[in-house]
Amino acid sequence: MSLDVQSTAKGVRTLRKASANSSRLMLLFGALMVMLFPWVAPGSTAPQLGALLVAAAAAGVALFKPIATRDPGGLRRAEWAMIGLLLLTGLILTAAALARPFARLGSPLWLTVMAVYTILGLVGALMLVRRLPHTKWAFALFLLAHAAVTVAFLRSSPFAIDVEMFLRDGAGALLNGHNPYSMTFPNIYQSPATEQFYGPGVVVNGRVTYGFPYLPIALLVAIPGRLLGDVRYSQLIAMLVTALVLRRLATDRIGRAAAVLGVASPAAIPVLLGAWTEPTLVALLACLVLALERRRYTFVAVFLGLFMVSKQYVVVAIPLIWLIRAWLTRRVIVIGVGVAAAVTLPFFLVNPAAFWKAIVSFQLVQPFRADSVSLLVSSVNTFGWPPPWTYSLLPLVGGGLTALALALRAPRTPAAFAAGIGLTLLVTILLSKQAFMNYYFLVSGAFLIAAVAWPTQPERANPPP
DSSP, X not given: OOEEEEEETTEEEEEEOOOSBSHHHHHHHHHHHHHHGGGSSTTOHHHHHHHHHHHHHHHHHHHHSOOBOSOHHHHHHHHHHHHHHHHHHHHHHHHHHHHTTTXXXXXXXXXXXXXXXXXXXXXXXXXXXXXXXXXXXXXXXHHHHHHHHHHHHHHTOOOOOHHHHHHHHHHHHHHTTOOGGGOOEEOOOOTTHHHHHSOTTSEETTEEOSOOOSOHHHHHHHHHHHXXXXXXXXXXXXXXXXXXXXXXXXXXXXXXXXXXXXHHSTTHXXXXXXXXXXXXXXXXXXXXXXXXXXXXXXXXXHHHHHHHTSSGXXXXXXXXXXXXXXXXXXXXXXXXXXXXXXXXXXXXXXXHHHHHIIIIIHHHTOOOOTTOOSHHHHHHHHHOOSXXXXXXXXXXXXXXXXXXXXXXXXXSSHHHHHHHHHHHHHHHHHTSSOOOHHXXXXXXXXXXXXXXXXXXXXXXXXXXX
């Protein structure tokens, strides 16, 4: 799908061509399936995998073979129904989680908190009372209320997980002038949990000996939260940024309503509670797509460079850069590579062996997790196949081939780039030996970004080249 460029007093901005097809509906549906899979028959892997496969199929249809419709009005109503379902589900589940520390489950106070939060979210999405004056402030008020309640929730909800410990101690070490990649961390688990979470040789004398296991972006993002008293605050900030960027990215009411899901998707609070870093990746991707749409080339370079070195598994998505090559001038490439190098190379050069051990070797020795929700794990649990030597190969091959197919066949637009990221990572995760809610959170976020950015503006006649 080509880009329609409109000159304005503020510069050149990208308008999106509209087409009477179901791509945005398919992406919203895919996002819904990924967001809700943990609640589909909890404890039963088959229905959860079914939901994820349906999401992959929906995204594939949106990108490879969009279904044409002769009834744009009916398609619009279906999109409204889908976004309404997404919002109600996300707001109710988020409210239920946030209300728990303050009121007994099922009590009148708990129900009141849930109702007030859900109504406030719907007002913020402008799905209620949108004709009243000053409703343009409703979204900002919802975000402020959400942030305040979530901070109170986190303060009363300590969570013993190694991710939080890695981020807290790693950021603390960096602030004190030490190299987080050459340090060791306390093992907070007891046997047999230690053997479940860590591979052989990782824990020695009660210490995790592989250094900080994430790329430097996660470390740098954790610092504001560490200074504020809880590294999870950094991920809350990332979610707020995502919501604000989605609002700016939207060109119609459906997109503006979807922005609420930046902070209130069904998995937002569990992911935030566990201090998982995927909200940072979603925020970077949203900022990148907005920069692409607005043709802010310097920001394109910065956010593309940061996103591509944000987490190890993003490497499989490199071929998708071909979809946005029209934006990649020589200056953009130089700045992007420079930004990626600036946040990564200093940590590598200080101690290359320690950096490689923490970033690469640690991932290779991670154990097979029988509790993962993936096709690989389900196949091994059921049939004892495939053999262990394939565990590292399958996700790279599957994700890489998906990215190549998308690079060749998908529309060359920012929205398709975001959707391609989601589909590529979904295939990668489904073929991985470890696959949990936080990984799929990034997939659902990418689908949501793509749906908000998908074409809505009518095509102008004779667009300029």
